[in-house]
Amino acid sequence: xxKRVAEELSLTxxxxxxxxxxxxxxxxxxxxxxxxxxxxxxxxxxDFLLSRYSAIIIDEAHERSLNTDIxxxxxxxxxxxxxxxxxxEKGKISPLKVxxxxxxxxxxxxxxxxxxxxxxxxxxxVNARQFPVSIHFNKxxxxxxxxxxxxxxVCKIHTRLPHGGILVFLTGQNxxxxxxxxxxxxxxNIQSSSKQYYQEQQSMNESFEKSRENxxxxxxxxxxxxxxxxxxxxxxxxxxxxxFDNDESEQETAAPLHVLPLYSLLSIQAQMRVFxxxxxxxxxxxxxxxxxETSLTIPGIKYVVDCGKVKERQYDIATNVQSYGIDWTSKxxxxxxAGRAGRTAPGHCYRLYSSTVFHEQFEQFSTPxxxxxxxxxxVLQMKAMNIDTVANFPxxxxxxxxxxxxxxxxxxxxxxxDENSRITELGRTMSTFPISPRFAKMLIIGPQHGCLPxxxxxxxxxxxxxxxxxxxxxxxxxxxxxxxxxRKLKKREFFKVQxxxxxxxPTSDIFKSLNVVGAYEYAGGTDDFCEKNFVRQKLKxxxxxxxxxxxxxxxxRKGLVDKSAASFSSTRGVAYATMWSDEDAFIHxxxxxxxxxxxxxxxxxxxxxxxxxWMKGVTAVQPNWLSKLGKSLCTYSKPGNLPIKHSSTTxxxxxxxxxxxxxxxxxxxxxxxxxxxAIARLVNGRWVHGKI
Numbered sequence: 001x002x003k004r005v006a007e008e009l010s011l012t013x014x015x016x017x018x019x020x021x022x023x024x025x026x027x028x029x030x031x032x033x034x035x036x037x038x039x040x041x042x043x044x045x046x047d048f049l050l051s052r053y054s055a056i057i058i059d060e061a062h063e064r065s066l067n068t069d070i071x072x073x074x075x076x077x078x079x080x081x082x083x084x085x086x087x088x089e090k091g092k093i094s095p096l097k098v099x100x101x102x103x104x105x106x107x108x109x110x111x112x113x114x115x116x117x118x119x120x121x122x123x124x125x126v127n128a129r130q131f132p133v134s135i136h137f138n139k140x141x142x143x144x145x146x147x148x149x150x151x152x153x154v155c156k157i158h159t160r161l162p163h164g165g166i167l168v169f170l171t172g173q174n175x176x177x178x179x180x181x182x183x184x185x186x187x188x189n190i191q192s193s194s195k196q197y198y199q200e201q202q203s204m205n206e207s208f209e210k211s212r213e214n215x216x217x218x219x220x221x222x223x224x225x226x227x228x229x230x231x232x233x234x235x236x237x238x239x240x241x242x243x244f245d246n247d248e249s250e251q252e253t254a255a256p257l258h259v260l261p262l263y264s265l266l267s268i269q270a271q272m273r274v275f276x277x278x279x280x281x282x283x284x285x286x287x288x289x290x291x292x293e294t295s296l297t298i299p300g301i302k303y304v305v306d307c308g309k310v311k312e313r314q315y316d317i318a319t320n321v322q323s324y325g326i327d328w329t330s331k332x333x334x335x336x337x338a339g340r341a342g343r344t345a346p347g348h349c350y351r352l353y354s355s356t357v358f359h360e361q362f363e364q365f366s367t368p369x370x371x372x373x374x375x376x377x378x379v380l381q382m383k384a385m386n387i388d389t390v391a392n393f394p395x396x397x398x399x400x401x402x403x404x405x406x407x408x409x410x411x412x413x414x415x416x417x418d419e420n421s422r423i424t425e426l427g428r429t430m431s432t433f434p435i436s437p438r439f440a441k442m443l444i445i446g447p448q449h450g451c452l453p454x455x456x457x458x459x460x461x462x463x464x465x466x467x468x469x470x471x472x473x474x475x476x477x478x479x480x481x482x483x484x485x486x487r488k489l490k491k492r493e494f495f496k497v498q499x500x501x502x503x504x505x506p507t508s509d510i511f512k513s514l515n516v517v518g519a520y521e522y523a524g525g526t527d528d529f530c531e532k533n534f535v536r537q538k539l540k541x542x543x544x545x546x547x548x549x550x551x552x553x554x555x556x557r558k559g560l561v562d563k564s565a566a567s568f569s570s571t572r573g574v575a576y577a578t579m580w581s582d583e584d585a586f587i588h589x590x591x592x593x594x595x596x597x598x599x600x601x602x603x604x605x606x607x608x609x610x611x612x613x614w615m616k617g618v619t620a621v622q623p624n625w626l627s628k629l630g631k632s633l634c635t636y637s638k639p640g641n642l643p644i645k646h647s648s649t650t651x652x653x654x655x656x657x658x659x660x661x662x663x664x665x666x667x668x669x670x671x672x673x674x675x676x677x678a679i680a681r682l683v684n685g686r687w688v689h690g691k692i
C-alpha cells in the first residue's frame with residue numbers, strides 16, 4: 001500500500017513509509033506512514049498525545065478487530081485532550097483529526113456511543129467507483145456439501161459464460177485445496193487451441209454484453225442451478241437460459257482454468273500470483289477465504305461464487321475452550337464479497353443459498369472480535385497506558401464484565417498485576433513485547449536460567465503455530481500422485497518424521513516443534529545435536545518456563561481426583577480435569593504423550609472442541625512446580641507438626657523460627673499438591689505463618 005501511494009503521489013519510499021510488527025521503513029523525511037493498529041497502540045503507550053501525527057485514518061473499521069476497537073476508544077480520548085491543549089497552548093500543539101473509514105459500517109456503535117464521542121460525529125457517505133453487480137440466489141440451500149455446489153457452479157460458469165475471472169469464497173485451506181485439485185484435474189488440458197478459444201470468447205463477450213440488459217437474474221447462468229439439497233437429482237432444473245443449452249459436451253471446448261488458492265497462510269509470493277496476468281487463452285479462477293473480501297482487489301474478476309459461510313475461532317469465556325466453527329457470514333460481509341465482481345467491470349455474484357436464508361438467518365454485521373476472543377493482552381496494554389479502571393473505558397462495544405475480570409485475574413497469576421489490579425514492574429516489562437502476556441512472561445524468565453535462545457525459539461513456535469503440515473493435507477501436496485499406494489507411502493513417511501522429531505524429549509509437544517526447527521537450522525539435525533548444544537540439561541528448566549506461562553491452564557489426571565474414573569496404561573482415552581470446567585478433556589492423538597504412560601499433571605496451550613475437548617500443545621509437569629510457580633493460585637493448610645526450632649539473636653531481641661510443612665491446594669478445585677517447607681516466627685507467644 002505504501003509503495004502504491006508513493007508512486008501515485010510521485011514521492012519516495014522515505015516520504016511514504018510503513019511500519020509493521022517486525023519491519024519499518026520510516027525516516028526523518030516520512031510524511032505519510034502506513035501501520036497496523038497494533039503498532040499504533042504501542043506508540044500510544046509511550047506517547048499518549050500522538051504528538052507526531054496531525055491526522056489519523058483508521059481503515060476497515062467494519063472488521064471490528066480487537067485492536068481497532070481499542071484504538072478507536074483510546075483515540076477518542078486523545079482527540080479531547082489534544083483539543084483542550086491546543087486551546088491552552090496555542091501554536092505549540094494542534095488538534096488531532098481522525099477519520100474512521102469502512103465500506104460497510106454499523107455507524108450507530110460510534111455515533112450514538114456517548115462514552116466514545118460526546119458530540120455525534122459527522123457521517124460522510126462517498127459513492128464507490130463500483131460497476132453494477134447482479135446478485136443470483138439459489139432456490140434451495142445445500143445443507144452440508146457447499147464445496148460440491150461451488151465446484152459445480154464454477155464448472156458451469158467456465159463452460160457457459162463469457163470470459164472473465166472467477167472468485168470463489170470458501171471457509172478454509174482444506175476446502176480450498178480440495179476444489180483446486182478437482183478443477184485443475186477437470187480443466188487442465190486444452191481441447192481446442194487457446195488462440196481459437198480466446199477469439200470465440202471475445203465474440204461471446206460482445207454478444208453477451210449487447211443482450212445483457214434484457215437478461216433476467218435467472219438467465220444469468222445456464223440453468224441457474226437451484227439444485228435439490230441432496231444433489232442426487234436435477235429434476236427441479238426446469239429453466240434454461242436463452243442462448244445456452246444443458247448439453248454437458250460444452251465443457252469439452254472449454255480452455256484451461258488457471259486455478260490459484262488464496263489464504264493467509266500462503267507465502268507472500270504465492271499470494272501475489274493472483275495479481276499476475278493469467279496465461280493467454282486461460283481463465284483466472286481464485287479460490288479464497290474471506291481474506292479476499294476487503295483487503296485486496298483482484299483484477300479481472302467478473303464472477304463471484306459465495307458459499308455464504310465463514311470459519312471463525314469461537315472462545316468460551318467460562319471454560320477457556322476454543323473451537324473453530326463454520327457458520328453463516330453477515331449480510332455486510334456477503335455484500336463485500338459480491339462487490340469483488342464489480343471492481344473493474346460489470347459482474348455477477350452467485351450465492352449458494354436462498355434469499356430466504358439470507359434475509360432470515362444472516363446477521364446484519366459480524367460479531368466484534370472483542371466479544372469472542374481472550375482480551376488479557378489488550379487489558380495489559382491499557383494498564384501500561386495508566387488506564388487503571390478498564391471497565392470504564394469507552395469501548396465501541398463493551399466486553400462482558402466477567403471477561404474483563406477473568407483477564408485481570410490471569411494477569412495477576414502471571415505476576416503482571418498485583419492483588420489490587422495495578423500493573424507491576426514485571427507487567428510493564430511484559431507490555432513492551434508485541435506478543436501474548438503468557439509468552440512475554442516466558443521470555444522474561446528465560447535469561448534467568450541461561451535458556452533465552454531456546455525460549456525465543458519456543459515462543460516463536462507457539463506464536464506461529466504448528467510447523468508440521470496437517471495429515472489431511474498430505475494427499476493435496478502432489479496432484480500427480482493420486483494412487484492409493486503412493487498416498488499410503490506419503491502418510492507413512494509423515495508419521496515417521498513425526499516420530500523422529502518427537503525423540504528429543506517425550507514430555508512436551510512443544511519440544512517436537514523445537515526439534516524440527518533446530519534440525520532445519522543446523523542442516524538436518526544430527527544425532528549428537530542435543531549433546532553438542534546442551535539441550536538435554538535445559539529441558540527441565542524449559543518445561544518449568546512453559547509451565548510459568550500457562551500456569552492457569554493446568555489439567556490433572558481425573559483418576560487422581562475421582563476414584564471412579566477408569567485407569568489406562570497409556571494416555572489413550574485418559575480423561576483429565578481442567579481448572580475452570582467440569583467437562584473432561586483429553587490429550588490430542590497428535591501429542592508425543594499420547595502413546596506413553598499418562599502423566600499426572602500437564603499444562604496445555606489451548607483447548608479445542610471437535611468430537612471431544614482436546615488439549616493441544618501439552619507439556620508434562622511435576623506437581624511441586626505448581627506451588628512454586630503459581631503461588632497466587634494456591635491455598636495452604638495449617639503447618640504440620642514436628643517443627644525444627646532455630647534461634648538467632650540480634651542486637652535488640654531474639655528471633656525464634658521454625659521450619660514445618662504445609663500442604664498446598666492448587667486452583668479453584670483445590671487439587672492437593674506435595675507438601676512444601678514453611679517458615680514460621682514466634683511473635684508474642686504465637687507462631688505466625690511466614691515464608692513458604
